[in-house]
Amino acid sequence: MFAGTWSKLLALVLPICLAACASGNVLKRAETDRSIITGSIQSNQPASSVTDQETIRNAVTSVDPKQLGPAGLAWMNPATGASGQISGLTEFRQNGNLCRRFSTSVTRFDGISLYNGEACLGGSGGWQLRALAAAS
Helix, strand or coil, X not given: CHHHHHHHHHHHHHHHHHHHHHXXXXXXXXXXXXXXXXXXXXXXXXXXXXCHHHHHHHHHHCCCHHHCCCCXXXXXXXXXXXXXXXXXXXXXXXXXXXXXXXEEEEEECCEEEEXXXXXXXXXXXXXXXXXXXXXX
């Protein structure tokens, strides 16, 4: 009776042990599946994204300074994550060209900075950002 129990137990355990040993060798030869990448975010930004300077210029030149209230004008650049508030927008003429002077805050991941800038309407009809420097 005791021998019959051993043979039944051995018949059950032996295939399990052999399968475990064989699968260990298969796992040693397994390669990393490079098609599955975790912990990364694919960028949806186009290769040539709009700069903060271009975004500020577009905001400054798209508003009527006379209609701008005391709260100023908010801007945001989705390509860089930067944002800010334009204030003190004034219009003047320089050498016959229409220009706008302004101040803006720039909020980025590394902090908030203040800048003074100037944009002028060029001879070709397009606005150019002539100056954008840290406020002193």
